[in-house]
Amino acid sequence: MNIHEYQAKEIFKRYNVPTPNGYVAFNVEEAVENAKKLGGSIWVVKAQIHAGGRGLGGGVKLARSLDEVKTLAQEILGMTLVTHQTGPAGKLVQKVYIEEGADIADELYLGIVLDRAREMPVIMASREGGMEIEKVAATSPEKIIKVAVDPFIGFQAFHGRELAYGLGLEKEEISSFIKFAAALYKVYMENDAEMIEINPLVKTKGGAFIALDGKMGFDDNSLFRHPDIEAMRDESEENPIEREASGYGLSYVKLDGNVGCMVNGAGLAMGTMDTINHVGGTPANFLDVGGSANAQTVAKGFEIILKDPNVKSIFVNIFGGIVRCDRIANGILEATRLVDVHVPVIVRLDGTNAKEAAEILKNANIKNIITASDLNDGAIKAVACAKGN
Amino acid sequence: MSILINKNTKVIVQGFTGKEGSFHAEQCLAYGTKIVGGVTPGKGGSEHLGQPVFNTVREAVAATGATVSMVFVPPAFVGDAVLEAADAGIELAVIITEGSPVRDMQRAKAYAVKKGMKTIGPNCPGIITAEECKIGIMPGSIFKKGNIGLISKSGTLTYEGANQVCNEGFGITTAVGIGGDPIIGLSYIQLLPMFEADPETEAIVMIGEIGGDLEIQAASFIKEHIKKPVVAFIAGQSAPKGKRMGHAGAIVSGSAGTAAEKMEALTKAGVHVVKSPAEIGKKIAEVLKK
Numbered sequence: 001m002n003i004h005e006y007q008a009k010e011i012f013k014r015y016n017v018p019t020p021n022g023y024v025a026f027n028v029e030e031a032v033e034n035a036k037k038l039g040g041s042i043w044v045v046k047a048q049i050h051a052g053g054r055g056l057g058g059g060v061k062l063a064r065s066l067d068e069v070k071t072l073a074q075e076i077l078g079m080t081l082v083t084h085q086t087g088p089a090g091k092l093v094q095k096v097y098i099e100e101g102a103d104i105a106d107e108l109y110l111g112i113v114l115d116r117a118r119e120m121p122v123i124m125a126s127r128e129g130g131m132e133i134e135k136v137a138a139t140s141p142e143k144i145i146k147v148a149v150d151p152f153i154g155f156q157a158f159h160g161r162e163l164a165y166g167l168g169l170e171k172e173e174i175s176s177f178i179k180f181a182a183a184l185y186k187v188y189m190e191n192d193a194e195m196i197e198i199n200p201l202v203k204t205k206g207g208a209f210i211a212l213d214g215k216m217g218f219d220d221n222s223l224f225r226h227p228d229i230e231a232m233r234d235e236s237e238e239n240p241i242e243r244e245a246s247g248y249g250l251s252y253v254k255l256d257g258n259v260g261c262m263v264n265g266a267g268l269a270m271g272t273m274d275t276i277n278h279v280g281g282t283p284a285n286f287l288d289v290g291g292s293a294n295a296q297t298v299a300k301g302f303e304i305i306l307k308d309p310n311v312k313s314i315f316v317n318i319f320g321g322i323v324r325c326d327r328i329a330n331g332i333l334e335a336t337r338l339v340d341v342h343v344p345v346i347v348r349l350d351g352t353n354a355k356e357a358a359e360i361l362k363n364a365n366i367k368n369i370i371t372a373s374d375l376n377d378g379a380i381k382a383v384a385c386a387k388g389n
Numbered sequence: 390m391s392i393l394i395n396k397n398t399k400v401i402v403q404g405f406t407g408k409e410g411s412f413h414a415e416q417c418l419a420y421g422t423k424i425v426g427g428v429t430p431g432k433g434g435s436e437h438l439g440q441p442v443f444n445t446v447r448e449a450v451a452a453t454g455a456t457v458s459m460v461f462v463p464p465a466f467v468g469d470a471v472l473e474a475a476d477a478g479i480e481l482a483v484i485i486t487e488g489s490p491v492r493d494m495q496r497a498k499a500y501a502v503k504k505g506m507k508t509i510g511p512n513c514p515g516i517i518t519a520e521e522c523k524i525g526i527m528p529g530s531i532f533k534k535g536n537i538g539l540i541s542k543s544g545t546l547t548y549e550g551a552n553q554v555c556n557e558g559f560g561i562t563t564a565v566g567i568g569g570d571p572i573i574g575l576s577y578i579q580l581l582p583m584f585e586a587d588p589e590t591e592a593i594v595m596i597g598e599i600g601g602d603l604e605i606q607a608a609s610f611i612k613e614h615i616k617k618p619v620v621a622f623i624a625g626q627s628a629p630k631g632k633r634m635g636h637a638g639a640i641v642s643g644s645a646g647t648a649a650e651k652m653e654a655l656t657k658a659g660v661h662v663v664k665s666p667a668e669i670g671k672k673i674a675e676v677l678k679k
Contacts, residue, residue: 085631116571116601116638119495151496192492221464221637222490251635255627266569266635267543267598270624271666274648277627278665286628288635319548321514321528351548352528375549376667 001218004048006097007232008214011191017183019211022099024048031073034098035066042101045072047093050237052199052215053083053132059093062101069098084132094236102210107200108167109133110181112188114195115148121188122148123181125163129200155185173207180209191229192222241307248300249290257282258386260305260314260343262298264289264323272317275375281383284311293323298331299338306339313344313385315378320351329357333364344385346370348378390589391518391563392538392580393481393507394457398522401449401479402427403470404461404486406437413461413485413526414438420523425453446477456480459515459524467511468493475504483524484510484574491637494572501574508574512636514544514566525566535560537673538584540577541596542569542603542636543624546666550594550622553670559677562590569598569636577607585615592618592677594669595660599625600638600646608654618676620661622669623648 006024013019022044023034035043047059054060059081063069073096082090107129115122126144128136136143145166147159160178169177180201188196197215204210223230235243245252251266255273259281263269266288273283285308289301305314318328328349335341345368349357361369370385372378400417404410405427415438418424426441426449433444443449446458458479462470467489474482475497482501489511501508509516515525519532531548533555541547547566554561565580567573577595584590593615597604604623611619626648628634630641641647656662663672 114491114495114571117603117606119498119572150499151492152499189492192490194491219491219637221488222492224465225490253629253632253634255629263545265543265545266639267541267596267624268545268549268666270598270628270634270639271543271546271549271622273627274624275665275667278667283627286634319545319552321526321544321548350552351531374667376665379665379667 001220001223001229001233002050002237003216003229003232004050004095004234005046005214006048008216009211011187011216012211012214015183015187017180017187017211018209019214020100020102022097024095024097025073026095028070028073028077031096031098032066032070035063035069038098038100040100043069044099044101045069045076046097046099047076047079047081048095048097049081049086049091049093050234051083051085051091053085054081057081057083102202102212103205104202105205106203108203109199110184110201111197111199112184112193112195118148120148120150121185122146123159123163123185125167127167133197133199149185151189155182173203176207177209191226192219193217194219241304245287245300245304248297250297250301250304251286251288251290252304253286254308255283255285256310257284258310258312259382260284260308260311262287262289262301262305262314262316264293264318268317268319272315272375272379275379276315276383279376279379279383281379281386284308289323293331294327295331295334298328299335302335302339302341306341306343311343312388313346313382314341315382316345316347317375317378318349318351320349320353324353325349325351325357326353326360329360332369333360341368344368344370346372346378346382346385348372348375350374390587391521392583392587393563393565394516394518394522394524396421396521397423398457399423399425399453399455400457400459400524401425401446401453401455402459402461403446403474404463405429405442406432407461410461411438414459416529417459417523420529422522422524425455446473446479450477450479457524458482460484460486462486464488464490468497471497471508472500475501475506479506481507481509483515484508485513485515485526487512491571494570498572498574509565510568510574512570513568514547516563516565517561518563519561527564527566531555532564533560536562536589536591537594538562538587538590539564539594539596540580541566542598543596546596546622546624549666550596550669554594554673557670557674559673562587569638571601571638576603578610581607581610581615585617590617592620592673594673595619595621596666597621597623597651598636598639599623599628599634599648600636600640602646604651605654608651608658608660611655611660612658618661620663620669620672620676621655622663622666623651623655624666626664
């Protein structure tokens with residue numbers, strides 16, 4: 001789960017990670033009120049969406065008067081912001097963060113992610129602040145300093161020194177940087193974060209370090225022990241169909257093709273998409289019905305797949321292990337009663353109770369159901385149906 | 390022969406009396422697995438499925454001599470359960486539970502490594518030595534005894550692969566589902582040399598997916614150390630970037646962890662890479678008939 005910048009900064013503040021002062025606003029009046037509350041003569045109006053690259057997309061602007069705050073808030077609230085991370089459709093801006101201006105001497109980058117190969121958190125720092133870190137990593141990886149922290153010992157002063165000297169910081173800056181990094185590591189560990197990114201991390205003319213931006217993502221499996229973070233969930237940032245699916249224990253991702261897929265297991269679901277591509281078709285979605293599929297979840301699966309008007313056929317590909325095939329077959333029957341399945345359904349059931357399942361489907365005698373003998377056969381038939389053959 | 394487990398392996402079940410633990414322990418017993426007891430704190434001294442129940446893993450190990458634990462405890466308690474198993478001298482923990490916190494697994498695995506305990510999973514179907522010992526949730530009937538070793542991140546693709554191999558007239562020595570979480574126990578580079586050393590295994594099927602770089606590590610390892618033929622499939626060639634595809638670890642971040650780069654690395658290492666999982670069985674037949 002991801003959160004907004006203003007929420008990440010709330011968490012930062014609790015751990016004494018320095019950030020500029022600011023308040024979130026849901027409308028123009030609030031935005032102006034917030035600017036008044038902050039005082040000063042310079043403010044930053046920042047679009048709050050779950051995507052990076054907001055500045056380049058026109059979602060972060062500087063205001064030098066309260067009138068300008070008003071104009072900019074009007075402009076940004078309600079705009080559809082397109083960045084390299086939103087995709088071409090962009091994201092609707094529903095809130096802005098009004099922040100006090102910072103005096104910037106230098107822009108750095110600081111982030112923490114899980115290094116899967118080393119199986120420990122790795123802190124990444126770079127002098128190339130404000131740039132896309134993926135681009136820096138691709139073009140000049142030597143400009144990123146990486147320090148892995150073994151959680152058994154936690155963040156130590158030497159980790160901080162490796163980062164600080166690696167960045168080439170001035171002598172008098174080193175201790176405040178180490179303090180900053182130590183606090184950020186604590187934020188990461190204590191909140192079960194998956195990633196934290198501060199880009200840019202600003203060095204002020206006074207030599208202090210401030211998180212000018214803040215991005216955080218969390219391990220979904222750990223949210224049960226962080227109700228305060230779960231409460232930060234912004235459902236408007238999530239795909240409504242994917243959210244609905246997860247409520248039924250289904251894992252769904254929409255794609256651009258026309259062959260709907262209903263599969264058990266994430267690996268086979270991906271493998272089914274790959275097979276559809278391989279035989280000349282395009283999958284409309286990823287859908288894993290999970291380990292406890294029953295008639296209701298299968299019906300829901302059909303309903304969700306059919307919300308996509310591009311879907312011209314549906315390939316049900318089940319290899320029964322824990323999910324018994326007869327249960328899926330009954331689910332298909334039930335689903336055809338509950339949902340109007342108006343496209344051909346190609347069914348391949350193999351594994352536990354596959355024979356019983358075949359009987360159930362044969363006796364059902366529903367038109368539009370085509371049985372397939374194996375994965376490849378099913379994919380070919382589903383693609384042919386989607387092409388209208 | 391086989392790797393890691395065989396008909397003599399003594400197994401206990403952590404989370405023995407729970408719904409999932411009970412159901413699958415019963416299936417494993419029916420398959421012939423030597424389940425010699427289980428652990429459910431608070432139920433020690435009772436009997437379940439004809440086997441003794443203990444309060445702690447230490448007691449269970451002392452009383453039964455078990456060397457392997459099959460872990461079914463709920464996600465919030467998996468970290469603790471694996472730490473307990475490692476501390477009690479278990480040699481291999483097979484962690485079936487899905488949805489355990491990454492940080493808990495990270496710590497549990499680091500401790501397991503320190504204690505010399507191997508782990509498989511979490512979020513995996515388990516491990517099976519065909520017609521001898523099943524420790525997990527896979528449908529035992531599709532694993533006919535034979536000469537192919539199988540390593541897979543995905544449960545259902547393990548079944549798909551094994552089924553195709555058997556339909557081609559071959560069979561399985563041992564199949565290991567390693568799981569699709571960001572942090573997992575035994576992986577390709579630990580399991581490949583075990584299959585290489587197993588005299589029964591003639592070829593290896595390796596099923597990977599997008600995310601992380603375990604398959605890339607495997608490619609360089611195979612090039613250097615593996616002489617037996619390897620057939621590989623990488624799931625998620627058509628997955629969009631930045632989207633998590635069911636498994637917690639199945640995500641292409643930035644431009645890293647794509648199916649294309651993994652397939653390329655494996656191909657360069659001399660692995661027989663198939664583009665669709667439907668071709669696994671045929672490719673094995675082709676490779677072994679040469």
